[in-house]
Amino acid sequence: MSKSVNRVKAAAEAAGLATEILRMPDSTRTAEEAATACGCEVGQIVKSLIFKGAESGELKLLLVSGSNQVDLGKAAALAGEPLERADPKEVREITGFAIGGVAPIGHLLPVASWMDEDLLGYGKIWAAAGAPNAVFETEPDALRDAAGATVAKLS
Numbered sequence: 001m002s003k004s005v006n007r008v009k010a011a012a013e014a015a016g017l018a019t020e021i022l023r024m025p026d027s028t029r030t031a032e033e034a035a036t037a038c039g040c041e042v043g044q045i046v047k048s049l050i051f052k053g054a055e056s057g058e059l060k061l062l063l064v065s066g067s068n069q070v071d072l073g074k075a076a077a078l079a080g081e082p083l084e085r086a087d088p089k090e091v092r093e094i095t096g097f098a099i100g101g102v103a104p105i106g107h108l109l110p111v112a113s114w115m116d117e118d119l120l121g122y123g124k125i126w127a128a129a130g131a132p133n134a135v136f137e138t139e140p141d142a143l144r145d146a147a148g149a150t151v152a153k154l155s
Contacts, residue, residue, distance in 0.1 A: 002130065002131055003096075004096055004097055004098075004101065004103075004106070004130035004131060005021060005023075005129055005130040005131050005134050006130075007096060007106040007108075007130060008021065008103045008105060008106040008129045008130040008134075008136070009021055009106075009129075010106065011103075011105040011106035011146070012105060012106075012136065012138075012146065015105065015142075015145065015146035016142075016146075017105075017136075017138055017142055017143070017146055019136040019137065019138055020136065020137075021129045021134055021135070021136045022129075022134070022135055022136065023131070023133055023134050024037040024038075024133045024134070024135065025037075025133070026133065027100075027132050027133055028128065028132065028133055028134075028135050029100040029101075029132050031045040031047055031066030031067070032066075034066065034126060034128075034135060035066060035126075037135070038126045038135060038137070040124075040126060041067070041122075042066040042067045043065045043066055043067035043068075043118065043119075043121075043122065044065075044066065044122050044124065044125050044126055045065070045066030045125070045126050045127075046063050046064070046065070046066070046104060046119060046125050046126065046127035046128070046143065047062075047063070047064045047065070047066055048061060048062075048063055048102040048103060048104050048127065048128055049061070049062045049063075049064055049070060049102075050062075050086045050091045050095065050099075050102055050111070051072075051075065051079075051083040051084065051085060051086055052083065052084050052085070052086040052087070052090070053079060053081045053082075053083060054081055054082040054083065054084050055081040055082070056081060058111075058112065059086055059090070059091070059094050059095070059111050059112075060075075060079050060083060060111065060112050060113075060114070061102075061104065061107075061111045061112065061113040061114070061147070061149075062075055062113075062114055062116070062154055063104050063113065063114065063115040063116060063119065063127075063143070063147060063149055064116045064119075064154050064155065065116045065118040065119050065155070067118075068116060068118055068154065068155035069155055070154055070155060071153075071154060071155055074152070074153060074154060074155075075114070075154055078114055078150070078152050078154075079112070079114075093108075094107070094108060094109050094111065095107040095108060095109075095111065096108040096130075097128075097130055098132075100128075100132045101128050101129075101130055101131045101132045101134065102128055103127060103128050103129055103130045104127050104128075104143060104146075104147045104149070105143075105146050105147050106130060110148075113147045113148055113149035113150070114149055114150050114151075114152045114154060115140075115143070115144050115147065115149035115150070115151050115152070116151075116152070116153075116154040116155065117151050117152060117153050117154075118155070119140045119143075120140045120141070120144075120151065122140060123139070124137050124138070124139060125137070125138060125139070125140050125143065127143065
């Protein structure tokens with residue numbers, strides 16, 4: 001496994017998540033691709049979206065249900081500042097993950113996190129595990145706790 005996938009595995013174990021990281025034969029970069037590969041609903045896919053605070057420059061992680069679109073106004077209100085798309089190079093430097101494989105846990109540095117309340121409506125959810133074709137299944141409450149995320153309406 002790659003360093004980033006191993007980091008997710010170690011973070012999951014440290015958080016007490018009983019997870020098995022699966023490497024899919026095809027890409028799981030998009031929520032639709034991931035849902036097909038995992039055999040689940042698109043809403044069960046966790047999109048790990050990284051934004052940057054327009055004033056602070058700090059990265060913000062939004063864990064969003066695959067069937068939802070982020071409402072940037074709501075997200076900015078939660079973050080306390082306007083948000084903009086983060087530069088992919090900066091995302092890799094701070095989280096250790098490339099866009100398309102950003103995991104909700106295992107970041108190189110702490111990142112403030114919010115979790116879409118709609119994810120709590122599922123018994124199981126699937127998240128990226130540090131590579132464009134690596135995923136893991138977990139329970140929403142367990143992921144919220146492991147990521148240190150605040151639950152909010154993000155769409």
